[in-house]
Amino acid sequence: MRIAIIRKRYVSHGGAERFTGDFINHLVARGLEVHLIAAEWIGEKDPKIFFHPVPMLRFGSFFSTLTFTLGVSRVCRRNRFELVQSHERTLSHDLYRAGDGCHREWLLRRKKGASFFKRFSIAFNPFHWLMLWIEGRLMKHSKKIVAISKGVREEILRHYGVPPERVTVIYNSVDLERFHPKRRETTGRSLRVEKEIKEQEKIVLFVGSGFERKGVGPLIEAVARLRDLPVKLWIVGKGDIGKYQRRVDHLHLQDQVRFFGPVAPVDPFYAAADLFVFPTLYEPFGQVHLEALASGLPVITHRRCGGAEAIECGVNGDLLDDPTDPEEISSKIRRLIEHPDPETLRRAARRAAEAFHSDRILAQWEALYRELDVRAG
Numbered sequence: 090m091r092i093a094i095i096r097k098r099y100v101s102h103g104g105a106e107r108f109t110g111d112f113i114n115h116l117v118a119r120g121l122e123v124h125l126i127a128a129e130w131i132g133e134k135d136p137k138i139f140f141h142p143v144p145m146l147r148f149g150s151f152f153s154t155l156t157f158t159l160g161v162s163r164v165c166r167r168n169r170f171e172l173v174q175s176h177e178r179t180l181s182h183d184l185y186r187a188g189d190g191c192h193r194e195w196l197l198r199r200k201k202g203a204s205f206f207k208r209f210s211i212a213f214n215p216f217h218w219l220m221l222w223i224e225g226r227l228m229k230h231s232k233k234i235v236a237i238s239k240g241v242r243e244e245i246l247r248h249y250g251v252p253p254e255r256v257t258v259i260y261n262s263v264d265l266e267r268f269h270p271k272r273r274e275t276t277g278r279s280l281r282v283e284k285e286i287k288e289q290e291k292i293v294l295f296v297g298s299g300f301e302r303k304g305v306g307p308l309i310e311a312v313a314r315l316r317d318l319p320v321k322l323w324i325v326g327k328g329d330i331g332k333y334q335r336r337v338d339h340l341h342l343q344d345q346v347r348f349f350g351p352v353a354p355v356d357p358f359y360a361a362a363d364l365f366v367f368p369t370l371y372e373p374f375g376q377v378h379l380e381a382l383a384s385g386l387p388v389i390t391h392r393r394c395g396g397a398e399a400i401e402c403g404v405n406g407d408l409l410d411d412p413t414d415p416e417e418i419s420s421k422i423r424r425l426i427e428h429p430d431p432e433t434l435r436r437a438a439r440r441a442a443e444a445f446h447s448d449r450i451l452a453q454w455e456a457l458y459r460e461l462d463v464r465a466g
Contacts, residue, residue, distance in 0.1 A: 090462075092116060093124040093141075093165070095175040095182060097157055100131040108188065108261050108376060109176055113138060115451055126164050128157055141168070151216040154178075158223060172461065178223045184461065185231040190373035190395075191244040192220045198371050198393075199302075202413070225249065233461060235259050238374040238395025257457065262450035263379035263442055267356055270385030270439055277360030284347075286361070290319045291426050294362035294386070296355060296377045297369070300328030304368030304391075309333060310415035311368075311422060313340045318426055322346045325358050359384035364425055368412035369394055382406075383442035385435035387428075389421045399444075405437035 094116075096109050116123045117137050125138050128145040143160035146152040158179050165173055165181040175182035178192070196217060200208050211217060228234065228249040234256045236242035242256050286292065293312070297303040305324060312322045322345060324333075330348045337346045352358065359365070365381035367390045374395025381388050382399060390396050392408035400406045407421045428434055 091122045091124065091169070091171050093126055093168070093170040093173045095126045095161055095173065095177050095179055097127060097145075097177050098129045098131065099125060099127045100129070111262070111264070111447070112451075112454075115447075124168070124170065126161055128153075128160075149216070151219055154216065154219055154223075172458070175227075178220060178227055180223060180226055180230075182227070183232045184235065184457075185227055185233075186235045186237070187241055187245065188237055188373060190241050190371065191248060192217070192224050193248045194244040195371045196221075231255070233257065233457065235457070236373075237261055238398055240393065240395050240398070241373045259453045259457070260445055260450060261374060261376055261379060262447035263376070263383045263445050265383055265443060265446060268359060268380045268383035268442075270435060272356065272360040273385065275360070276357040277362075280357045280361040284361075286321065287319070290321055291364065292362040293320055293322045293364050293366050293422060293426075294325070294358060294381070295322070295366055296325045296358065296380075297367065297375065298327035298351065300324075300326070300333060302370050303372070304370065304412050304418075305333055306336065307413050307415045307418055308366055308368055309336055309340070309342065309346060311366075311418035312345055313342055314415060314419040315422060315426075316345075318423065320345065320422070320426065323349060323358060323362065325349045325352055325355060327351045356380070356384070359386060362386055363431070364389070364422065365406075366390075366418065366422060367394075367396070368409055368418055370412055372396060374398070379442055379445050382438045383445075385439045387425050387431075387434040387438050389418070389425065399441050401437070401441075405434060405441050 094113055113123055123138050124141060126141045126143060128143045130140055141164045143157055143164060145160060146156045161179045162181040173182040174184040176186050176188055196211060200211055228251050234245060236245060236256055236258050237260060239258055242258050245251055245256055246253060295305065295308060312320060337343060359380055365386040365388045367375060367377060369391055372394040378388055378390060378396030378399060388400055388406035391412040392410060397408050400408055402408055407425060409417055409421060411417055
């Protein structure tokens with residue numbers, strides 16, 4: 090079976106990219122002929138994967154999205170793939186994995202509470218018009234849509250009226266061996282020693298790219314309210330560090346907040362941390378939620394993001410009603426940092442992650458492939 094996977098940028102860091110890489114490796118191991126359609130493949134090429142580079146204009150989001158979408162369509166027309174699976178909003182595929190959620194829902198949340206000028210810029214941005222047009226077309230024409238959380242499925246049904254039988258939920262999986270609490274005493278302890286973290290100090294970890302959407306600003310403000318606790322905030326990922334470093338300097342948090350940028354591998358940071366906080370405004374189901382839970386970290390996140398489906402308040406983490414409220418974030422952090430039995434929290438976090446074992450998730454994908462093959466026949 091010749092399967093094509095579409096992903097604009099194929100790189101080693103980032104939750105969506107890690108999923109795509111693991112998924113493609115699984116397909117190759119099963120003996121399938123896998124073709125990658127991408128604008129960029131960053132890192133060492135795998136000779137077992139057939140790469141179809143797509144030329145893309147990099148002059149702004151509108152033109153990069155438009156040219157990539159048109160380029161993908163050309164590649165698909167020129168090749169006879171038996172199944173085309175897109176991890177991007179495109180127009181030439183059979184199966185769409187909504188790993189980035191629902192753009193229409195994201196815009197609604199972004200506008201809420203925004204200034205008049207911000208709402209104006211969103212409403213008249215041609216990039217958003219293009220994205221909504223593509224999203225509307227793909228929702229109508231995809232043979233099957235895979236939502237990565239129940240929340241994303243509900244958004245798709247609500248905004249686009251897709252027949253429910255065409256939208257199925259398949260969660261992301263997590264590497265339960267790579268992300269494991271046992272690493273706390275090895276790689277985690279080594280990293281803490283390297284970064285001169287004292288035994289009594291607690292590491293609050295954030296991992297993610299796109300700092301504004303994922304709540305780095307309110308998280309820094311929350312840490313400023315915790316000066317009486319031995320808390321350190323580690324921020325890992327790609328974003329406008331300068332803007333947030335200036336905020337750290339203004340709040341005199343230089344000793345409490347540290348930026349690491351994108352790092353690989355990221356698992357030692359989970360192993361070194363005590364708590365994972367992800368106050369994202371919108372997130373379909375960030376891979377970081379599962380990696381943190383698998384590492385035995387209690388998780389604090391927004392109750393309206395997909396990762397909340399794995400969190401039980403007071404059992405393996407806590408949920409935020411308003412991820413933009415530093416006072417609420419600091420209150421939740423304080424409650425878990427001061428929890429009388431942190432080991433119980435860590436065990437509960439690990440148990441929650443074990444439901445997302447890769448074998449179980451991949452079996453669901455294989456069942457979906459068989460279903461599509463039967464329908465095609």
